[in-house]
Amino acid sequence: MRNSINRLWAYRGFIWQSVKREFTLRYHDSILGAVWIIVNPLAMILIYTVIFAKVMQARLPNAQGSFAYSIFLMSGILPWGLFSDLISRAPSLFIEHASLLKKIQFPKLALVAIALLNSLVNFAVIFALFMIFLVLCGQFPGWSILAVIPLLLLQLWIGAALMVILAILNVFFRDMGQLTNLSLQFGFWLTPIVYSASMIPVAYRDYVFLNPLSAIFDGYHQIFVYGLLPNWSGLIPAGVLAAVLSLIAVHLYTQRSAEMVDEL
């Protein structure tokens, strides 16, 4: 495993070039080019703001400002977008590059790294716009914004481990791709992203936090909507999940990566 990591590091130049390539390729042939990088996320922010804050006049309990509900939505949906982008790329990761894997000897994990970084780049753009929006409407949360970093890292850790697992499993069991999309749908609604745990009847509220991801998204809401720090101890299940998934990922990778090429 250490060897794999070292080889991955040796291929960092290739990984970085590939990330750049995929990013430029997306807007390569369009007339507006790089403008599209901004337009899509901007449209999304506008829709949430106009529809929820202005048209529906939606309000959150205990929250100030007319944009509170929009901020609430975006602070959950944007990180979830990153998560689901990662996960939905995963199943096709090795299958898509079958011919490359069969013909050229290079670290397989580079493909995971490239996909991860690509998702991250997309997220960085939209997240930066979100920050600008927060500043413009005077809702920037202040220093507690720094708490986003550990939350994001934890989420990325879970995402990366899941990616490796799904990418490998889907080579052997092609049902994983379908199952992944289905699970993402459930995941979206079973995690307090577009609703908050406080909206749920008290009797069921605790069940929401059986989902380790809930604490992470609750954390985002705390930071962006209320300017508070997340409930750190609530993140322990997510940490345990990340550790367990990593063990599974490492196990699968060491046991199955050689056999994988035979199945591609």
Added chain:
Amino acid sequence: MNAIIVQGLGKAYKQYGTKWARLREWLSPTSRSRHHLHWVLKDISFEVPKGQALGIIGINGAGKSTLLKMLTGTTQPTTGSIVIDGRVAALLELGMGFHSEFSGRQNVYMSGQLLGLTIDQIEQLMPEIEAFAGIGGYIDQPVRIYSSGMQVRLAFSIATAVRPDILIVDEALSVGDIEFQHRSFDRIRRYQALGTTLLFVSHDKQLITSICDRAILLDGGKIAFAGDPEAVMDYYNAMLSEDTKPVISQTLDQEGKIQTQSGSGEVQLINTRLLDEQALPVEVVKVGQLITIELLTKCTQDIDDLVAGFMIKDRLGQVIFGTNTFHHGSQLHHLKAGDSHRFSFSLPFNMGPGTYSVSVALHADDQHISKNYLWQDRAFLFTLVNAGEPVFVGSHSLPTSVHVTVV
């Protein structure tokens, strides 16, 4: 010193009876296996000394590409071991990982990095790569407008920009024009002279016999024959002629072999042979060599006339040369059942190098249309190699004398 040592190498793919079997195998704690192994390579052992060239031949499906994949390290062996001393470069799929939207130059960077070079190294090698590919201003155009030859040129230039310790070359190289083929072979030979070990995978008999020090023939996942390239090629030819006959009509001869032939059958072909000057059977022929095509026939009924003929075809099936006994004034008349004849056609094989087949025919007149006793396509195959003659191109070897005088 050996650059490659392969010992007891075997590769098997797992096959599961049902789609659920694999899942059950993975999940069952008893780890009982629910698959059977499909062996594509077995008991492969060979060594290649540093700086030598090994040819690997075999029909499609013999296991060549699996062997290569294991040598390059993309596929893991099931049994046995491979010890490789040095950096391997494979010219397997030239242009792998090229992206059509990006320029040649950008693709050089991507491709080079994929092969393990650093940006600095590639920057240093860039002028050399550009010059060798020889595609001029196209280097800054998107690869999508390249011809396939240009892509191969560029890909070859990247893959061989740094001299590898071991170079694996396959059919890929036969693409591209002659000029580039020559340049790339010059480079390959120069690398070999500097100590690079070569592995050639090819059906091209000429290439194998002219470049390789040794060859191995793979058949059905095993080494069927190993040794001197020419001997291996002969063996390969013999193997080929047994199973490449097209099915027109098939009959079993006395030895139980399937013969593909057509005709009314009043005369039978007992034997056909290709013989050299010493009357020994050959399958690899040198350009210009005097060869005898020999037919042994037997009449099963009384017939009035008999003419025997042959036809040499190139690999595309074009007739290179053909004649028969009628045109040479040797038509036979009034034959009795049981009569046997030996027909010998001796001629210098003045064709260009390549593979050829010989069809033979027995009929009544100057051609086989009116009365055809027997027609056998691909009675045998042979390879013509240029050994000894000055290098030439084209389908014919025309004896040339050269005089250069100072005027």
